[in-house]
Amino acid sequence: MNRRRLTKTIIFLAALIPLARLGWKAFHDGLGANPIEVITHSTGDWTLILVLTTLSITPLRRITRQYWLIGVRRMVGLFAFFYGTLHFLTYIWLDKFFDVHEMMKDIAKRRFITVGFSAFVLLIPLALTSTAWSIRRLGGKNWQRLHRLIYLTGILAVVQYTWLVKADRRKPIEYGVVLSLLLLYRVGVWFSEKASAKSKPPVLPSPARNPL
């Protein structure tokens, strides 16, 4: 029990490092010639990295049989939302300085803003229903269905990155490859489960089975 808390504390602190680094640099003149650009890119990068990290927890725990990993997924997911929020705030505050007219124009005209905005909005219901109470309230199946929205967020975020760069697509492609592998894993699992369901008679629920 104590070890679990310790692991969580370490992950919590580790997830704050990118923000701490930005803060430290900001106060030590370390953000270079265009600080707002650095903040925008850094918060965006970390949102995407953390989204990919949450998506890698299920494959990782199954492959390595480290089942405890599921216990940290919510925290990583919430940190993805946290950095996504910072990224969004950077855009509306530092970049557009709350110029609503210009932001509306952006959302209507710039597809990469639209896509990025959608990716962020899709994270909101996931963050709101991240509590144990919500899982019970929605029921496991529904909750899981809702939380598959994260796949869409991942795809939209990579698309946004690709549309944003001027010419060098190497970095968005790297993210895209990782995301594709993580999504392919799920497709693979889905197919193999379908196949085994066909070949074997359905397992009858027995009262002795542990629901978890």
Next chain:
Amino acid sequence: MLIGKPPAIPSSEITSKATYLNRRNFLAGAAIASAAAVTGVAFRDLADPRLTAHANDKIDGLQKSPFSTTEKETPYKDVTNYNNFYEFSTDKYEPAGLAKNFKTRPWTVTIDGDVKKKQVLDVDAIIKMAAPEERIYRHRCVEGWSIVVPWVGFSLSELIKRADPLPKAKYVEFTTLYDPKQMPGQRSNVLRWPYVEGLRMDEAMHPLALLCFGMYGEVLPNQDGAPLRIVLPWKYGFKSAKSIVRIRFTSDQPLNSWQQYAPNEYGFYSNVNPNVDHPRWSQAKERRLGEFLKRPTLMFNGYDQVASLYSGMDLKKNF
């Protein structure tokens, strides 16, 4: 297995007292020397940050120019550490380091195409063609940021007049050095190398068009396009070709690298124009490096004297 008494150290291997003391002196000396070196470097950094980017020579006899703006100059450290120079890297913070050992001498520029006499000129011969001027220009990047730089050079027309183009020459094409050994960015096909830019002859002859070999009163740092570049303050930054090795006169409109890469996003003219957005982002405003709030972008970057070059042209089409 080492059991038993180890052999005694032969007296020949025992360090004499004198040598031993010398060793101490040596260590102390080394410590002092390295401390001095470290403080020296640190002090030099504090004293003059320019030296960290490149050991630049002063350019003497600079004339002031009526084209200069009185706006606040962007700090040297920003102009030399935030560079779009894809020949070195697509990361703006990297060319400063990657261009450190870039060789700018010997350097020749080939003048060819529709000219009376094709020739290969030494860059130092070109630099001596006219008196150097300091021109403080606004510089607007297509990405939406801008800087104010005191460039050093003279009007490009000085070189063109001496090159003596034929009447059929309607355009000038500039080619950047292709040398993947020195320019690591050229090892990946982000753009088609070598980098090519072009101007219509009347644009190139406009007195604002600058042939540039220095900035901030010194020889141009490598990461800013040494040894020879052009500066076109009314156009987006990428039009201002860097590290030029060839100037070709032609009757056909050159295909500049960015237009070749994405013709729907980057045109031949690429004049700064707040009314014509980049398909993916707005060009109405810009962030001047060092400022928090964005400022409105001006038509032709505020250089209205070039407007007559484009009278009667639809600038939405000829972006």
